[in-house]
Amino acid sequence: QVQLVQSGAGVKKPGSSVMVSCKASEGTFSTSTIAWVRQAPGQGLEWMGRIVPILGVTKYAEKFQGRVTITADRSTGTAHMELTSLRSEDTAIYYCAREINWFDPWGQGTLVTVSS
């Protein structure tokens, strides 16, 4: 069964960038679609974008176009999400998840705090 383990993030300054990584536990990574979803404190879930690793094809939510880049390293089974020009509103837990026609499983989440 696929498990997703996330790493990265922490406290970032406004205007800087953050990268969060998501490693799949087994070899289905290449044939999966990996999505990124974030959740601001006390708020709802927000789909940011996705990548199909085997094709390297990405799709981003309009809101994040130009600020987010999702990449995948098939050799390590790891997806990466980079968000630039950080502002306080980007403070959130960032999740990766396998996207089928739904999202399952999810990574454990990574807290990104944007603060000066």
Add this chain to the structure above:
Amino acid sequence: QSALTQPASVSGSPGQSITISCSGTSSDAGNYDLVSWYQQHPGKVPKVIIYELTKRPSGVSNRFSGSKAGNTASLTISGLQAEDEADYYCCSSAGGGTWVFGGGTKLTVL
């Protein structure tokens, strides 16, 4: 891509049934049966409880069911139990490989 509309909160007593609505448009929930529902307990990772509008993953209680009428999807929980107290989120395909979530509903079991 506007968020789907859910009630902020619903409540019910143990044993009762409740329904959480998820209102979208003809560009998302109204046009696709790719609606899923997630349960999230405080501090925990979201868990899928309904996918493709009406299907339940293995291990999810049959007390959870999904449906849709027009642009509005619904999640019904029957025989409410204390452990059902959580936040619930709907999600729909919005076409073109994009997805949109609802704002979430806090379920309180009285």
